[in-house]
Amino acid sequence: MWCYVGRVNERVFSAAIPDSAGGRESLHWAYANYVGRGLVGFFAAGRRLLAFTLVTLGVFVTKLGVAPEVTFPSIRAELARSGTRLLPMFVFMSAALGLAVIGQAISWFGNLGGTYLGTILVVVVVRELGPLLAALLVLTHAGAHNAIELATTRALGEVEALEALDIDPIHYLIVPRVAGMALGVFALTIYFILGVLGFGYLFAFLNGVALRPGEYAVQIANAMSGLDFVLVSIKSCLFGVTIGMITCYQGLAQPLRLVEVSRASVKAVVHSVIACVLLDAFFILVYLLV
Amino acid sequence: MSAPSLHPIVPVIEMTAVSVPAQHDLRCCVLEDVDWSVAPGDYWVIGAMHNSGKSDLLAVAAGLTPPQKGVCRLFGDSTLPAGEQGQRQRLRVGLVFDGGRPFHRLSVAENVMLPWRYHHHAGESDCGDRTREILELTELSPLADRMTGTFGRAWEKRLGLARALVLKPDVLLLDNPMGGLDGRHIHWWMSFLDQLSAGHPFLDNRPMTLIMACENLRPWRNRPHCLAVLRQKHFVSLGRFTNLTSVSEPFVRELLQEEIPAAT
Numbered sequence: 001m002w003c004y005v006g007r008v009n010e011r012v013f014s015a016a017i018p019d020s021a022g023g024r025e026s027l028h029w030a031y032a033n034y035v036g037r038g039l040v041g042f043f044a045a046g047r048r049l050l051a052f053t054l055v056t057l058g059v060f061v062t063k064l065g066v067a068p069e070v071t072f073p074s075i076r077a078e079l080a081r082s083g084t085r086l087l088p089m090f091v092f093m094s095a096a097l098g099l100a101v102i103g104q105a106i107s108w109f110g111n112l113g114g115t116y117l118g119t120i121l122v123v124v125v126v127r128e129l130g131p132l133l134a135a136l137l138v139l140t141h142a143g144a145h146n147a148i149e150l151a152t153t154r155a156l157g158e159v160e161a162l163e164a165l166d167i168d169p170i171h172y173l174i175v176p177r178v179a180g181m182a183l184g185v186f187a188l189t190i191y192f193i194l195g196v197l198g199f200g201y202l203f204a205f206l207n208g209v210a211l212r213p214g215e216y217a218v219q220i221a222n223a224m225s226g227l228d229f230v231l232v233s234i235k236s237c238l239f240g241v242t243i244g245m246i247t248c249y250q251g252l253a254q255p256l257r258l259v260e261v262s263r264a265s266v267k268a269v270v271h272s273v274i275a276c277v278l279l280d281a282f283f284i285l286v287y288l289l290v
Numbered sequence: 291m292s293a294p295s296l297h298p299i300v301p302v303i304e305m306t307a308v309s310v311p312a313q314h315d316l317r318c319c320v321l322e323d324v325d326w327s328v329a330p331g332d333y334w335v336i337g338a339m340h341n342s343g344k345s346d347l348l349a350v351a352a353g354l355t356p357p358q359k360g361v362c363r364l365f366g367d368s369t370l371p372a373g374e375q376g377q378r379q380r381l382r383v384g385l386v387f388d389g390g391r392p393f394h395r396l397s398v399a400e401n402v403m404l405p406w407r408y409h410h411h412a413g414e415s416d417c418g419d420r421t422r423e424i425l426e427l428t429e430l431s432p433l434a435d436r437m438t439g440t441f442g443r444a445w446e447k448r449l450g451l452a453r454a455l456v457l458k459p460d461v462l463l464l465d466n467p468m469g470g471l472d473g474r475h476i477h478w479w480m481s482f483l484d485q486l487s488a489g490h491p492f493l494d495n496r497p498m499t500l501i502m503a504c505e506n507l508r509p510w511r512n513r514p515h516c517l518a519v520l521r522q523k524h525f526v527s528l529g530r531f532t533n534l535t536s537v538s539e540p541f542v543r544e545l546l547q548e549e550i551p552a553a554t
Contacts, residue, residue: 157387167408
C-alpha cells in the first residue's frame, strides 16, 4: 500500500515507503509537508499576484493619458478578441444552457414548470451560471491566447526591447488586455444571460408549456432585485480583471524560455479557473449575508 | 583600465569600477571592475567571444540593468531623473539587440512607428513620413507591410536598427549586428554605420556615438575606431585599431579571425 501511495508522488512520499510503524509516522509527516508546501506556495503565488495587480493598477492610474494613440487601439483590439469575436460561440452556449435548464425544470416539475420558469432561470443563470460560464468561456479563448502570446513575447526578449525604447511593458501590454477583458466579460455575460432567457422561453414554448411572454417577463422581474444587477456587473468585471491579471502574470511577470511557454499557459488557465471559482464562492457569501 | 577618448568633454557613458551582472540572473557577475569612458562622437568596437558578457555590458550601458557594483553615468548622471527629463535622457540612447528582436505581432512599419507613436502621441498617419524615410534608409520599404518572422534574420537586424534610429538617439549601442550576415549585408552595415558616425542627414548631420559589440573584429581592422576586448571577466581597452602596430596577442588575433601559428 505504501508503495502504491509512493507512486502517486514519489518525490514527496519517498521517505514513507518502509512498511513499519516508523514508516507510517513519516508518511503522516510527508502528507503534512506536502499540504504545507502547497499552502505556502499558494499564498506566496497569491502575494506575488496581488503585488503585480497593484503595480498594474498604479500604472493604469498614473499613465491614464499617456500614449492614448497606442493604448486605445490595443484596448479596442482586446475588446474585439474577448468580446465581439466570441459572440457566435456565446449564442450557441446560451442556447445549450437554456435547453438544459428548461429541459430539467420541465422534467422535474412537469406542467407546473411554467409557474417557476422565470424564477429558476434567474436563480440558476443570472446569479450563478451566467457570469461564471461566461468568464470560463472567455478564459478558454482570449485568456489562453493572452497567456501564450505574452509568454512568447517574454521568451523572445521583446519585453527588454520595449524597455530599451522606454515603453512601459505593463502599460503597453497588460493594461489594455486587462481593461479589454473586463469590458469583454461584462458585455458577454449580459448577452449570455439574455440569450439563455430568450432560448429558455423558446424551448419552454416548443415543449408546450403554457406561459405567455408577458407572464414570463413578470416572473423574471419579480425574481430579480436591484442587488442582482449590481452584483452581476461587479462579478463579471472582476472575473475579467482576474483572468486578465492571472494570464498576464503567468505570461509576462517572470523570465521564460520558449520551452516553458506551454507550462506557463496551462498554469494560467488552471489558476484562473480556481480564482474564478473562489471569487464566485465569495459572491455567494455576499448574497447570503446581504 | 581607463580607455582614452577622442574628446575631453562630459562623457556620454562613464563606468567606474562597475561589476556587470548577467541579464538572466542579476546575482551572477559577468564582468568586474569595468572602467570605461565614452565621449560624444566616439566609435567603439568591443570584441569578445560567445557568452563573455557583451550583451550584459551593453544592457548596463543603456541603463536597462543596474550595475552590481560601481557607478555607471549616462550623460553625467548616475541616476536618471524621474519624469519627462529622465525620459528624454533615456531616449538619447538607442539599443539594437542581437537579432533585432522585432515585435512579432506587428508589421515592419508598425514596429518602426511604435516608439515614435508612443512617445510623441502621434497617430499612424502622423508619423508616415518619418517611417517611410527610415524604411528607405534601411532598405526595408519593400517589406513595410510584412509581418516579422516572414523574412530573413538579416532583415530583422535591420529592422532593429530602424526602430532604434526612429527616435534619433545620440548614442547607438549595437549588439553583434553583423553576426551571421553575408558579405553584402556586412558591407551595407559598415557603410551605413560610417555615415552615422560621420553625421547622417537623417540625424541632421550630427555625428552619432556608436558602440558595437561583436565576435569578429576583422571588418574594423585598420579603421580609426576605439577597440576594447572582454577577456577573463575584464574589460580591456586596446586604444585605436590604427595605433595597433602589431597584433601579437592570440586572443585579439582570434577575434580578428587570423590564423594563429602553432607554437614551436
